[in-house]
Amino acid sequence: MKNILIATVLASAAIISGCASSGNAAIKDVTVEELKETVVKGKTTKYDIRAYYGEPNELTYNNGYEIWVYRYGESTSHVTNFIPVVDMFSSGNDSKGKSIIFEFNKNGTVRNYTISSSSDTSKSGILGKS
Template sequence: MRTALIAIAMASLLAGCASYGNQKLGDETEASVATKIHENETTQADLLSMLGSPTDKSFREDGREEWTYVYSEMSADAVNFIPFVGLFGTSNSGTLKKLNVIFNENDTVWRYAMTESDNDVKSGVFK
């Protein structure tokens, strides 16, 4: 009986976590990115080697290519595990990391910015 309860508790904890996006970005911080990406030096090939394919590629109005990397990690808040409370909504918290890189005409980094912010997703009465 005790083993079954431990297994159920572990499954509940594991089911409460989720991540999305570029796993390599998940290991980075604003400070670590600043040591790896250098304006007018780092190339597209360098970024692909470092982080892999971006989440999104687009072109700006000025014709410059922009790559976006995203990583999000969420965990279910403790309130979700209170019996019957889940009938009224859910509450999840985590971190969102986003790296935007704009390239110049010779495919080196022109400008970049990384942000890391708290991220909350709530539904029902928890909004």
């Protein structure tokens, strides 16, 4: 009976483990290779980029060039966060992020672009501290 209770608690925790995302989900799975195939400097236009990825998260100007920034991030809580008492000893989350920055020529074509990704694990609780 005790094993069934433990299995039920663990299964419930796995089901309700939290996942949150923010930003532009259209760039979630974009790779460097895909960008190289899709975006041609001096040829691909703002309209093409908007058709591929939607509206940018941020629009700025630098030295007269228009800059579009796309961002996506997600965070997933560790299952132990949802287990009473266990979460005091070990809890945390995993985070991933991605950004793509496009710089446009004055004629509206891509001048340059960069893509970057990040990932991080944060831990807390008595066992999670370094």
